[in-house]
Amino acid sequence: MEPIRRIPQPDDLLATQKAIAPLIQRTPVLTCKYIDNRVGGQVYFKCENFQKVGAFKMRGAASAALRVPEEIRSRGLATHSSGNHAQAVARAARFFGIPAYIVMPENAPRIKVEATRDYGATIRFCQPNQASREEELEKVLASTGAHFIHPYNHYDVIAGQATAAMELLEECPFLDLVMAPVGGGGLLSGTALATHYFRKDAQIIGAEPKRVDDAARSLRSGKIEVNERTDTIADGLRTTLGELTLEILRKYVSEILTAEETGIVNTMRLIWERMKIIVEPSCAVPLAAVLAYPAPFRGKKTGIILTGGNVDLETLPFSHLV
Numbered sequence: 001m002e003p004i005r006r007i008p009q010p011d012d013l014l015a016t017q018k019a020i021a022p023l024i025q026r027t028p029v030l031t032c033k034y035i036d037n038r039v040g041g042q043v044y045f046k047c048e049n050f051q052k053v054g055a056f057k058m059r060g061a062a063s064a065a066l067r068v069p070e071e072i073r074s075r076g077l078a079t080h081s082s083g084n085h086a087q088a089v090a091r092a093a094r095f096f097g098i099p100a101y102i103v104m105p106e107n108a109p110r111i112k113v114e115a116t117r118d119y120g121a122t123i124r125f126c127q128p129n130q131a132s133r134e135e136e137l138e139k140v141l142a143s144t145g146a147h148f149i150h151p152y153n154h155y156d157v158i159a160g161q162a163t164a165a166m167e168l169l170e171e172c173p174f175l176d177l178v179m180a181p182v183g184g185g186g187l188l189s190g191t192a193l194a195t196h197y198f199r200k201d202a203q204i205i206g207a208e209p210k211r212v213d214d215a216a217r218s219l220r221s222g223k224i225e226v227n228e229r230t231d232t233i234a235d236g237l238r239t240t241l242g243e244l245t246l247e248i249l250r251k252y253v254s255e256i257l258t259a260e261e262t263g264i265v266n267t268m269r270l271i272w273e274r275m276k277i278i279v280e281p282s283c284a285v286p287l288a289a290v291l292a293y294p295a296p297f298r299g300k301k302t303g304i305i306l307t308g309g310n311v312d313l314e315t316l317p318f319s320h321l322v
Helices: 010-019 033-039 057-066 084-096 110-118 130-144 155-171 186-198 214-221 243-252 261-275 281-292
Strands: 042-047 077-080 100-105 122-126 177-181 203-209 255-259 301-306
Touching: 010 057, 010 155, 010 186, 033 042, 033 261, 033 281, 042 155, 057 084, 057 155, 057 186, 077 084, 077 130, 084 100, 084 110, 100 110, 100 130, 110 122, 122 130, 155 177, 155 186, 155 243, 155 301, 177 186, 177 281, 186 203, 186 243, 203 214, 203 281, 214 243, 214 255, 255 261, 255 281, 261 281, 281 301
Parallel strands: 042 301, 077 100, 100 122, 177 203, 177 301, 203 255
Antiparallel strands: none
């Protein structure tokens, strides 16, 4: 496949969905009557916590890796990530039989570090900030010649992430609203494109932690805003938007809701207890926002993408709510 050089079109998404099929699995859509009653509407959960590497990130990494010319790809794949994208790039590299070089912040969750290493990646650690990530990655690229797969701000990655919403809409074509959490914006922008193309009447809403509400502020201001703090329990949502993702969000996302830390933890526990599935904190953010602001969802059919289930079971937050 050729790299995508402008906002992905419907044909790009359909071609991507077909191409990445050998590297991913189709995940189920689940419902929960208790949650429906709490919301006052019907909620359909696209369970990417059952995806390869335990998160939707496998879709974007597969899409991007497949579009790298073989002579370049043979030198290896590289990225920076706090966890799920790291695992996805490492697994994609293993699929092609090539090296993976991953830069991870020192405070990345232990389970995600160990899983990335188990996929055969070489890991280099950095300080937990964007500048340090990028500086360390440049050193890796210079010394290895590996190809960089961006965690979110690339059309190839966005097209891959869009396939989760495509599957959701194929199974639930009647949805009134579609929701996804937002960090860097790869998933939400892909979700927005898929929903706009294949369920044009549905509203697209994002959700993020209140402590890192850069996406909501960016949507209002029209430019990339930054966060002064990153101490949210939702470790997968600590990054800021990219230029490409912001452009798509401004076109197609109507609103980004925010969730407090206590609400995120309580909702994570709610999903564990009522749906009997493991989700990580970032997963819980959209439903936490719905429960905090239920009015727009009452009487509606809402699809939510549960992004991943990679949780360190030794540091569960339930016993010490933040």
